[in-house]
Amino acid sequence: MTWQQWLTQAVTRLRASFSLSAKLDAEILLALVTGATRTKLLAFGESQLINELHVRLEALLVRRERGEPLAYLIGEREFWSLRLRVSPDTMIPRPDTECLVQCALDLLPPSRVEVLDLGTGSGAIALALASERPAWQITGVDRVLGAVVLARDNANSLGLNNVQFYKSDWFKVLQTQRYSLIVSNPPYIKANDPHLTQGDVRFEPRSALVSGKDGLEDLSAICRGAGRHLLSNGWLILEHGCSQGAAVRALLAVVGFTNIATLRDYSNNERVSQGQWLL
Ligand SMILES: C[S@@+](CC[C@H](N)C(=O)[O-])C[C@H]1O[C@@H](n2cnc3c(N)ncnc32)[C@H](O)[C@@H]1O
Incomplete structure (x- = not known):
């Protein structure tokens, strides 16, 4: 699966779970796990997601679908x-x-x-x-x-x-x-x-x-x-x-x-x- 394919299905799932910021949430999770900037994710959407990262992303996505705050998933918040x-x-x-x-x-x-x-x-x-x-x-x-x-x-x-x-x-x-x-x-x-x-x-x-x-x-x-x-x-x-x-x-x-x-x-x-x- 490519980064872009993962983003597309993640946004669909998050929208179905009533996330008001589905696209942003999905991009932030993918950026966290791959270590790429959000700009790089969009520019290199054809990059392959290795299995280990896919598994970690799935676990985070399930927690976000259940409504867990993004700040807890990524462990930080700006104030x-x-x-x-x-x-x-x-x-x-x-x-x-x-x-x-x-x-x-x-x-x-x-x-x-x-x-x-x-x-x-x-x-x-x-x-x-x-x-x-x-x-x-x-x-x-x-x-x-x-x-x-x-x-x-x-x-x-x-x-x-x-x-x-x-x-x-x-x-x-x-x-x-x-x-x-x-x-x-x-x-x-x-x-x-x-x-x-x-x-x-x-x-x-x-x-x-x-x-x-x-x-x-x-x-x-x-x-x-x-x-x-x-x-x-x-x-x-x-x-x-x-x-x-x-x-x-x-x-x-x-x-x-x-x-x-x-x-x-x-x-x-x-x-x-x-x-x-x-x-
Ligand atoms: C609404 S949170 C505010 C946290 C932080 N000041 C902020 O603005 O993001 C309230 C904080 O008060 C702490 N707290 C609750 N009862 C307390 C008590 N009796 N003595 C000291 N801290 C307490 C909680 O653990 C929590 O961290």
């Missing part, structure tokens, strides 16, 4: 122009989260400050901030050891040494440490949300997505704990669901934050809320 390794230990970084990164960059000067990223996952937010602000000292924590290892791996691959990662249940290992800025994209989906049975999220760990009946348990825990870990005038920035803006502003207000505001993402949805700790 903030950084190529990050991803794994089923944590959520695949989403473009929406770049809104939180921009908000953090806009709030504090580029001079040295201590920053904490809670629920760091692949390290996406911490690494984006570390790459943009070399003087910031950034700590990322996650409850899942596999995520911490992944984030450290990503930091090493990107050559970023102003960021460190620890295993921790929210603030637990941080003792009396205080920060100028705490950021978090915590789990915030309701336990019975029907979206959990659709698309990529079916393959992502529930521990990275779901937060109690109303989706607010972790946002609430972070708001309650943040004051003990913020310097005076420090900021807390939280990503949340597009219908949770009012609830998160209320959570911030009730524990004593001021200068509370919500920002919208690229799709004009309320996505990120922030508050300042003046106490």
